[in-house]
Amino acid sequence: MKKRYLLGMGLMLLLGTQVQAQDEIIEKIIKEETENSQLKQIGHELMDGIGPRLVGTPQMKKAHDWAVEKYESWGIEARNEQWGEWKGWERGITHIDMIAPWTKSLAGQQLAWSPSSPEGGATGEVVVIPDVADEAAFEAWLPSVKGKYVMVSAPQVTGRPDYNWEEFATEESFAKMKEEKTESNRAWNERLQKTGKGRRELPAALEEAGALGIITSYWSQGFGANKIFSSYTKTVPTVDLSLEDYGLLFRLADGGESPTITLNAQSKDLGVVPTFNTIAEIKGTEKPDEYVMLSAHFDSWDGGTGATDNGTGTIMMMEVMRVLKKIYPNPKRTILVGHWGSEEQGLNGSRAFVEDHPEMMDKIQVLFNQDNGTGRVVNLSGQGFVDSYEYLGRWLTKVPRNITREIETNFPGNPGGGGSDYASFVAAGVPAFSLSSLNWSYFNYTWHTNLDTYDKIIFDDVQSNVILAAIMVYMASEEDDMVSRKVRVPIGRNGEPTEWPAMRSPTRKGGLDN
Incomplete structure (x- = not known):
């Protein structure tokens, strides 16, 4: 009886120590992002310094190279992976003057x-x-x-x-x-x-x-x-x-x-140029061949500078990686981030990654994607994964209440067939989730418009999203086992069962018929 009691006490002490250590990591994540956020500087460098990131343009390639250099300055391994080719083009000046009447x-x-x-x-x-x-x-x-x-x-x-x-x-x-x-x-x-x-x-x-x-x-x-x-x-x-x-x-x-106008619109046709994804990773220590992924598309249309579509998703994921590298440098599982090219033309970069790395798909614990604007996360769907409520709900309890109180959840939900890059992974059976944001007049004012610029970023909201994602990634990495991949057959609008979304190949040679 005494031995059993001592064993039980020892187990409680061990679990208590683990919980305390876990809570200390979470507290440090919150403290680092609250007191030392680099979001504004990263955003300035990307949106103001490099500008819009239309696939096939020199700015897109410059952004890929900048991201690799930025990650390496934080001690994070990064690389550009070529997945296709696109029509190369460079925007010049546009001057339009009405001269009559x-x-x-x-x-x-x-x-x-x-x-x-x-x-x-x-x-x-x-x-x-x-x-x-x-x-x-x-x-x-x-x-x-x-x-x-x-x-x-x-x-x-x-x-x-x-x-x-x-x-x-x-x-x-x-x-x-x-x-x-x-x-x-x-x-x-x-x-x-x-x-x-x-x-x-x-x-x-x-x-x-x-x-x-x-x-x-x-x-x-x-x-x-x-x-x-x-x-x-x-x-x-x-x-x-x-x-x-x-x-x-x-x-x-x-x-x-x-009416008569003088139009001077200059641009350069650059022929055919390579297209890339930028991948960065913090290597796991106990289970290096299992992955927790962050995801955001890197490209944009070029009416503005792509600040909320998807500059905010990009800088959020970069900042999550920076914080985790500093606070949690030796994760149990490898933490990967994918910055995808040519999402705007059909999820091409993420679809290429899924197609080019089939051996990884069964080893991805979860993926978190952010795309739709600058607002704080307010919606999370289980994407049809039956047990997502259990693990996502458990991890969310570790996030400060002031961040999670507005998040509406939908479990198990239905799988996304498109819309953003998480859908490329859902189709491959990966538990991939969209961190869906508050609107902030996104569709009228910044989505693919000339007004999608740095000044529209709500940094307080993006900062909350960094804390949310960093804690969720940390919890997913520390999980003892791989989470359940059991899925529910999606239900259509008529209430009848449909089929799980099919994997689709990317367009690897794009814009060449224009």
Whole structure:
């Protein structure tokens, strides 16, 4: 009886010592990030110093090399892994000036992978796609665009977002505006359909007919915000104008006042360039061939500097690695971070990693991905892993309550089939989870827009996310065994069972048909 009692006391002392040591590590993680955060400096170097990270651009390669150098300065091993090739392109200046019927410099920029203007730019009249009777009438009109710039986007009924109307308009006025907007969009879509051309084919037909360039405006439903995506032209520039300046030109052209602009959009076609993922690791001591992963895509569109999509996810994961290397330098399992290339064109970097490293997939304990903006984490889904509630819930209890109190959980949830890079791993059966963030007007104001810049980062929220992720990674690394991978067949919207998402191969040669 005495021996059994002493054995029990010894076990309790051992467990108590382990818990105390664990809590000390967590306290040190919190203290380090609270008192010595490097987020602002890392963010400045990435967003301000390097800028946007469009796949295939020199800035993207510069960012990969900078990340490796930064990790190595913290004593963390890092490397760039090539996984494919992409159309190489470098953005230059964009100057757009209306010179008739009066003079005004216009706000706009060329779209990604846009061809260049002639040296010094070109001047021409601005015209609008006409409301023709049919495709034959459009073909008859086409030769008239030679030497002119053509507007191909719908005009906006209002430059005020809906929330601004809701705050100040009468109910009747707000309802009337929405009806006008619906009718305007319907009429414009009908006008485009009569040309017989799709959204990719129309710019090609216009440039073939001799147009000097294509003018678009993709308003993001927020003051001053436009989305900046791809050009579909091969020989003449495509530029996106602000809602305000696009509307001005459209009204003048539509009213027969023959507005004229000088456009100078310079860029460089760099041929075919390699594309990479940046991988960094802190080697495990007891189970070096098992992994806990951090994940964030490194690339961005280049309307702004990619601050919230996905600069914040990137600097968050880099800071987690820095903190863990300092506080927890000898993890039980290897801690990996993947900074993925070309997520924006279809999760290509992460899909390539999964496809190129099949031997690792069964050895990944868990993966945590962050992508959707600068806000604090407020949602965590189990992604269809039946037992995720047990281990994620247990690890979350170690995170300060002021960080977890707003997090809504959904267990076991359904597996994500796309959206961000965690889905590449979920498809391979890896327990991979999205740390989903508070909105902060993400979709209207910063997602793929010209306003996605450093000043939109909410560093207090990103700092909370660092503490959350660092503690979760630490707990996952210290877990005695690999967590359960048991999954539930996902349930569709009709309530019927569906299938687990299939693994998909990446596009390894991209943009080469533009």
